[in-house]
Amino acid sequence: MTEHNTTPLSADMDLTPIKPVESELLVVTGMSGAGRSTAANALEDHGWYVVENLPPQMLGTLAELMSRMPQALPKLAVVIDVRSKGLFSDIRESLNALAAGGISFRVLFLDASDETLVRRFEQGRRPHPLQGDGRMLDGIAAERDLLTEMKSSSEMVLDTSIMNVHELGSAVTELFSETGPVVLRLTVMSFGFKYGLPVDANYVADVRFIPNPHWVPQLRPHTGLDQDVSNFVLVENNACEFVDRYVHALEPVLAGYRRENKHYATIAVGCTGGKHRSVAVAVELAKRLAQFPRVTVSTRHRDLGRE
Known part of the structure; x- marks a missing residue:
């Protein structure tokens, strides 16, 4: 006769089933020179296991x-990029296979302006991986063409054109190091139209x-972060009504972003130079959201700080 050693159940014992560990899969891709290595380092610092330069065909095996x-x-x-050469063309097919197999994942796409990418490659004294015997801009153009569909279908797009390595690291940390029941992370960005539209904006106001306020002498030297400028924009000119209605429209x-499991979005607010009106409205909009x-x-x- 076998004797079993059992422990009696007590009334205050927690019988709640242990929640299984849920893994997170993040695919990092984007333009060469846009900061993939910096993003990978930031993720690694926050406990992510990072695999760089993986051929897309191996995604399924790794996810399994x-x-x-x-x-x-x-x-x-x-991290998947064009260094995979001919293998990179299969990335969309590999991601579709993951989705079909019930494996959830997110895609972070890093981008930057052509001018920024050229400057970064020149500073590093390295050729673009796709330029071959042509110019650097030829390689950048070829890569943009190759990544068009990937960018349009990515859940998160970060424009790193005016970010240094520390700012990019902070942006990645903000996105992926936080724990708890947060579903959606919003960035409210002010900008100046004369410097161009933000390429990573989901909505533009x-x-x-x-x-x-530029035409008010006592306000011109200040910015939308200063209370006098903020009052002029939001109170004296009733811009708060616009903010109220815009928040209501959002x-x-x-709700749709949560339903579709979208975790990141950028709302851009623009004025002429990105110094007064857009800054004040962006701050107020962020408070409401x-x-x-x-x-x-x-x-x-x-664009705050530009001339």
Whole structure:
């Protein structure tokens, strides 16, 4: 007769089933020179297991391994880029296969302007991986053409044109190091139309209809971060009504993002130079959006400080 050693159940014992570990799979891609290595380093600093320069065809195998060992690989980031040469053309097919197999993932796409990419390659004294015997701009153009579909279908697009390595690291940290029930991370960005539209904006609000503090001598030297300018923009010219209605219009958008499992979005607010009106409205808009449940909001002033 075998004797079993059992422990009696007590009334205060927690019988809630242990929640299984859920793994996260992040695919990092984008333009060469846009900061993939910096992003990978930031992810690694926050506990992600990072695999760089992986051929897309191996994604399925790695994802299957991750699903079998969720405790060993709870957060896996895979960096895929055109260094995979001919293999890169299969990336869309590989991602579709993951989705068909029920494996959830997110895609972070890093981009930058042609001018910025050229400057970074020249500073590093390295050729573009696709330029061959042509010019650097030829390689950049070929890569943009190759990545067009990938960028348009990516959940998160970060424009790193005016970011240094520290700012990019901070942006990645903000996106992927936070724990808890946060579902959506919003960036509210002010900018100046005369410097061009932000390439990573999901929504763009034009606030050039508001009287410009630039033409008020005592306000011209200041910015939208100063209380006098903010009062002029929001209170004296009733821009708060615009903010109220814009936030109301965004409510179904944010609900849709949650429903579609979208975790990151950028809302851009533009005026002429990105110094007064757009800054004040962006700050106020961020305050209102931060009141939504399970949403974190950060502000970024792209053109503040430019002449």
